Amino acid sequence: MSRHKIVRTMNLADELDDFDGEDDYYGEEDEGMSPADKARMADGLKRVREVIGSDVPSLTDEKIEETLWYYYFDVERSITYLLNQVGATEKKKQKKPVVPEPKAPTQKAAIKAKQAFDVPSPDDVVIAAQSQSKGISKSSKGEKAGSNTTASIQKGVEALKVGDTAEKPTLPKIPRNKIDVVAEYEKSKSKRKENANLVVIGHVDAGKSTLMGRLLYDSGVVDERTIQKYKQEAEKIGKSSFALAWVLDQTGEERARGVTIDIAVNAFETERGRFTILDAPGHRDFIPNMIAGAAQADFAVLVIDSSPGEFEAGFNVRGQTKEHALLVRSMGVQRIIVAVNKLDLMHWDQDRFDEIKQQMSQFLTTAGFQPKNVSFVPCSGLTGDNIVRKPADGLISWYSGPTLVEELETAKPVIKAIEKPLRMTIADVYRGGVINPVTISGRIEVGNVQVGDTIVAIPGDEKAIVKGIEVDNQTAEWAVAGNNVQLHLANIEMEHLKIGDVICQADNPLVPLKEFEAKILAFEGLTPMMIDIHRGRLNASGRITKLVATLDKGNGSVTKKKPRHIGPGSLAVVNIAVTGAPLPLEKGSKIVLRADGLTVAAGVVE
Numbered sequence: 269m270s271r272h273k274i275v276r277t278m279n280l281a282d283e284l285d286d287f288d289g290e291d292d293y294y295g296e297e298d299e300g301m302s303p304a305d306k307a308r309m310a311d312g313l314k315r316v317r318e319v320i321g322s323d324v325p326s327l328t329d330e331k332i333e334e335t336l337w338y339y340y341f342d343v344e345r346s347i348t349y350l351l352n353q354v355g356a357t358e359k360k361k362q363k364k365p366v367v368p369e370p371k372a373p374t375q376k377a378a379i380k381a382k383q384a385f386d387v388p389s390p391d392d393v394v395i396a397a398q399s400q401s402k403g404i405s406k407s408s409k410g411e412k413a414g415s416n417t418t419a420s421i422q423k424g425v426e427a428l429k430v431g432d433t434a435e436k437p438t439l440p441k442i443p444r445n446k447i448d449v450v451a452e453y454e455k456s457k458s459k460r461k462e463n464a465n466l467v468v469i470g471h472v473d474a475g476k477s478t479l480m481g482r483l484l485y486d487s488g489v490v491d492e493r494t495i496q497k498y499k500q501e502a503e504k505i506g507k508s509s510f511a512l513a514w515v516l517d518q519t520g521e522e523r524a525r526g527v528t529i530d531i532a533v534n535a536f537e538t539e540r541g542r543f544t545i546l547d548a549p550g551h552r553d554f555i556p557n558m559i560a561g562a563a564q565a566d567f568a569v570l571v572i573d574s575s576p577g578e579f580e581a582g583f584n585v586r587g588q589t590k591e592h593a594l595l596v597r598s599m600g601v602q603r604i605i606v607a608v609n610k611l612d613l614m615h616w617d618q619d620r621f622d623e624i625k626q627q628m629s630q631f632l633t634t635a636g637f638q639p640k641n642v643s644f645v646p647c648s649g650l651t652g653d654n655i656v657r658k659p660a661d662g663l664i665s666w667y668s669g670p671t672l673v674e675e676l677e678t679a680k681p682v683i684k685a686i687e688k689p690l691r692m693t694i695a696d697v698y699r700g701g702v703i704n705p706v707t708i709s710g711r712i713e714v715g716n717v718q719v720g721d722t723i724v725a726i727p728g729d730e731k732a733i734v735k736g737i738e739v740d741n742q743t744a745e746w747a748v749a750g751n752n753v754q755l756h757l758a759n760i761e762m763e764h765l766k767i768g769d770v771i772c773q774a775d776n777p778l779v780p781l782k783e784f785e786a787k788i789l790a791f792e793g794l795t796p797m798m799i800d801i802h803r804g805r806l807n808a809s810g811r812i813t814k815l816v817a818t819l820d821k822g823n824g825s826v827t828k829k830k831p832r833h834i835g836p837g838s839l840a841v842v843n844i845a846v847t848g849a850p851l852p853l854e855k856g857s858k859i860v861l862r863a864d865g866l867t868v869a870a871g872v873v874e
């Protein structure tokens with residue numbers, strides 16, 4: 269089926285519009301803004317001035333504009349920041365010992381002391397300013413309800429002016445890493461639903477798309493009218509069973525900005541979690557796409573067609589069941605849920621379920637999955653039994669375990685290293701975010717990022733500023749490993765960003781490799797040979813230059829040094845040389861090796 273191609277509709281007029289004024293978009297200072305940004309800046313400046321007035325010398329237009337730009341025209345945050353800055357200066361000054369005359373304070377000192385306590389504290393000013401900028405007439409701490417907030421703010425700002433006149437206005441030093449992202453993440457954890465990426469794998473026609481369509485439909489992502497429309501259309505061409513699979517096309521193509529996380533994505537939510545489905549087609553030709561998906565997955569749903577002869581076809585040497593399972597395991601996926609699908613065709617036969625479970629368990633254990641991380645769910649994507657809802661009464665009289673979704677909810681994603689240096693592989697580059705910035709999307713693999721960070725796209729050396737972040741299509745100030753994000757960038761041209769590049773903090777970049785050692789699981793026999801190296805969407809040709817050792821799969825100890833050949837199913841260490849330019853790889857990067865259209869090995873860079 270050709271459902272898997274994501275075709276992004278491009279409107280030529282829109283595209284050309286995007287380039288209007290591009291030259292000055294990347295220029296310097298004010299000249300560097302698009303006309304739309306300039307309009308927002310003017311409006312922002314006006315609104316900030318309305319709240320904070322214009323008689324604080326240190327709050328120059330330039331300072332306000334710089335702050336507005338930093339917060340990407342968020343007036344409320346800009347006001348909070350600016351007033352905090354002024355407040356901090358004042359607090360510092362208050363700390364300076366004022367030494368009044370012990371008995372007869374001078375008139376000047378007495379006025380100063382009075383001013384310092386008569387006025388709202390800097391915090392009060394901030395709170396009041398926030399209310400003001402929201403248009404909410406909330407009284408600030410210590411004020412009587414109904415008092416004039418604007419007057420109070422102006423009073424506060426005036427009071428903060430104490431001694432300001434002598435001060436030289438300074439440009440704001442907007443602190444980098446202002447936010448302690450790790451601490452913020454810890455604080456917000458209990459309030460947020462954990463997001464997990466799942467990759468759906470399995471042999472051709474095992475029912476992956478139908479099952480995903482069912483998941484989306486039964487969890488309310490797709491409405492009844494749409495599904496009825498698809499049913500009618502599918503019936504017209506005599507394929508009524510395709511209606512559910514078409515759901516994927518619909519959500520895939522209608523995504524607002526054509527965002528892709530390497531491969532087609534759809535998301536659904538349950539009471540206990542948010543799940544992003546990475547669509548991995550079963551056809552051999554699509555294996556590289558599957559690799560990209562598997563590299564970003566927290567767990568895998570392996571779909572098996574339980575109907576007569578079909579499980580066996582998928583399980584044999586040329587079938588994709590084993591290859592996919594091996595692949596996801598060697599990409600670091602530890603948890604796998606086996607959906608024993610199409611059991612409706614088998615009249616929910618328990619013997620068939622047990623037979624498949626027994627054979628698959630054995631195989632998955634040899635593939636490196638720990639038994640506690642493997643579970644089996646009998647189901648039918650077509651009828652919907654045991655996917656989101658429990659099977660109809662008595663249908664699976666012998667089964668009382670969890671539904672597929674309940675299994676997903678218990679499969680907690682692996683804890684991510686959010687405090688490490690940022691690494692994110694670019695899945696897509698486009699324009700079309702808020703006011704036409706250059707935007708990249710992807711999943712943060714390691715580390716964290718916040719608005720204002722300077723990043724670099726490796727293997728290039730072009731730097732950019734993160735001026736906006738969206739996590740799961742919601743505006744955010746920061747994001748951490750595991751988040752699917754869009755980063756809106758400034759100071760970089762689109763041509764300097766490529767799918768497959770790795771985004772790092774500019775002060776902690778990855779150093780691309782030309783030669784490296786990798787621990788791999790061999791799917792086919794290996795010798796020193798030419799190979800294609802895949803890292804997510806990126807691929808390059810290279811060569812296995814040396815077979816270093818084979819390892820014991822149980823404990824990782826060396827079983828043979830310098831083997832002449834590595835057999836299929838062996839764990840081994842090999843040296844690899846990249847033919848062309850160095851690749852953005854480092855210790856821990858997941859790679860897949862292919863040769864002659866076959867996946868021959870997968871593993872990690874040592």
Ligand SMILES: Nc1nc2c(ncn2[C@@H]2O[C@H](COP(=O)(O)OP(=O)(O)OP(=O)(O)O)[C@@H](O)[C@H]2O)c(=O)[nH]1
Pocket residue numbers: 269470471472473474475476477478479509510513549550551609610611612613647648649650651
């Ligand atoms: N009876 C029955 N048929 C199913 C079930 N799930 C899928 N099918 C049918 O199996 C066929 C293949 O289903 P798809 O969902 O397209 O399978 P797929 O694994 O996505 O296929 P590829 O993407 O081409 O690998 C379709 O005709 C479906 O209607 C099921 O649970 N029961």
